[in-house]
Amino acid sequence: MTFPSSAAGSEPRFDVLLPYYGDVTQMQDAVRSVLAQSGDDWRLTVVDDGQEPSVPGWFEALGDPRVRYFRNERNLGVTGNFNRCLELATAEYLVMMGCDDLMHPNYLTVVRRAVDANPGVGMVQPGVKVIDGAGRETDTLADSVKRRLYAPKNPGPSVLGGEELAAGLLRGNWLYFPSICWRSDAVKPIGFRADLGVIQDLALVMDLLVAGERLALEPEVCFSYRRHAESESSAKAFTGARFAEARRFFLETADRVEALGWTQAAKAARHHFSTRLHALTLVPTALRLGHRDGARTLTGFALGPARR
Incomplete structure (x- = not known):
């Protein structure tokens, strides 16, 4: 139409x-x-x-x-x-x-x-x-x-x-x-x-x-x-799937910009502090709503090693 x-x-x-x-x-x-x-x-x-x-x-x-x-x-x-x-x-x-x-x-x-x-x-x-x-x-x-x-x-x-x-x-x-x-x-x-x-x-x-x-x-x-509030009724918001995508993107990008000689950009991509912080802020709500597996996934993303 x-x-x-x-x-x-x-x-x-x-x-x-x-x-x-x-x-x-x-x-x-x-x-x-x-x-x-x-x-x-x-x-x-x-x-x-x-x-x-x-x-x-x-x-x-x-x-x-x-x-x-x-x-x-x-x-x-x-x-x-x-x-x-x-x-x-x-x-x-x-x-x-x-x-x-x-x-x-x-x-x-x-x-x-x-x-x-x-x-x-x-x-x-x-x-x-x-x-x-x-x-x-x-x-x-x-x-x-x-x-x-x-x-x-x-x-x-x-x-x-x-x-x-x-x-x-x-x-x-x-x-x-x-x-x-x-x-x-x-x-x-x-x-x-x-x-x-x-x-x-x-x-x-x-x-x-x-x-x-x-x-x-x-x-x-x-x-x-x-800016809409995070929907607490959505289990998907707390599975950590979005952060798996983010990790993949940041690590791919780190390799890409390092090949250009952009060492500071590569370092920033490997650490991706802001997305880690975002994941960490979702952990308390995930626990309160009973998404324990999601909380573990989010915590692992937030606090795990920055590099591959």
Whole structure:
């Protein structure tokens, strides 16, 4: 099922891609936040990976020529839908927005300023605030750690890249993936790894840094990232499976960047302190909910040897 844009004119400069699955109301709020952007140099593409019966009709009634809507014939999963969105992107730059996040009205203004000031930059990380499931501004432990321990301190507009940025992100990923604007011709040939289900965003960033791409920082806040509470009812959250994937990625990456002579980045990847800390914070809840095997797995990941 497809409702393509009928807008005439030249190719947009920005493709806003919205891979959708889940809450209908939050998705609609996300769409409205994109429609509030200034300028006529952007297009919104929604790729629906779900089966909510009301969604196609809502987009058809929207009738906005700046919006394309596609529904997948079969469920592709998170990474598969990300790659489907990339296939549909043709603009110079793209944003892979979360379907429960919100652009502020100044988002594209901030991003335009960054790409105009830094021609050819591969990624733009604008300023972000964090909201909870109800839309209230919040400051979780994860975000506080990102800001205080890993993110650049008091940055103005700046450009980062190479081993320094790689090492910092491998110590602790302080980026907010759904808020990033990417240069399409850098991202599309790489895509998202099908063998990763949780850490595919950091994997893409590392691929770009190894290829020589740079990241522009624009600290003006223009995006709300929604942080949902960990679901205590989900046993999967406490099995440690996500951390097994993370360990594999970090150790593979350590070998890869060491071959480039990036010794500090390789050391950061082998230790991967931030993901170990995350695993350790889940142990008390796993024990309280009776997931003893999961608690042992999480503890082993957090406290076990860093190297193979």
